[in-house]
Amino acid sequence: xxxxxxxxxxxxxxxxxxxxxxxxxxxxxxxxxxxxxxxxxxxxxxxxxxxxxxxxxxxxxxxxxxxxxxxxxxxxxxxxxxxxxxxxxxxxxxxxxxxxxxxxxxxxxxxxxxxxxxxxxxxxxxxxxxxxxxxxxxxxxxxx
Numbered sequence: 001x002x003x004x005x006x007x008x009x010x011x012x013x014x015x016x017x018x019x020x021x022x023x024x025x026x027x028x029x030x031x032x033x034x035x036x037x038x039x040x041x042x043x044x045x046x047x048x049x050x051x052x053x054x055x056x057x058x059x060x061x062x063x064x065x066x067x068x069x070x071x072x073x074x075x076x077x078x079x080x081x082x083x084x085x086x087x088x089x090x091x092x093x094x095x096x097x098x099x100x101x102x103x104x105x106x107x108x109x110x111x112x113x114x115x116x117x118x119x120x121x122x123x124x125x126x127x128x129x130x131x132x133x134x135x136x137x138x139x140x141x142x143x144x
Contacts, residue, residue, distance in 0.1 A: 030135045041118075053088070112141075
């Protein structure tokens with residue numbers, strides 16, 4: 001019995017340590033082969049807001065706002081039943097996700113300024129928010 005408890009303890013410790021060392025991985029692809037050619041880099045500010053979608057990216061120097069989703073498979077039109085909650089908690093690159101919540105003390109995450117690689121999920125229309133996903137980000141600056 002003691003050996004079983006000891007073995008289970010070792011297994012638990014090694015599982016926890018392995019989990020700590022790994023970066024969270026995306027399970028939903030943003031930059032798929034079908035949309036890869038439309039992806040581009042832009043400087044922007046990512047923030048969480050009230051409304052749908054909750055995560056929005058302002059393209060600095062423009063009046064354009066991108067509504068952020070996990071990827072093309074989850075967007076699939078604006079309000080599908082199967083993926084209705086994706087617009088409230090999309091999968092983001094690990095460095096963006098950790099920057100949003102770094103040292104947050106209240107209910108709202110930080111604003112994240114960065115160079116974002118975004119992939120549009122629909123055609124751009126004048127005066128409308130465009131659906132997109134974030135593939136990656138670099139040069140991250142956090143505003144609390």
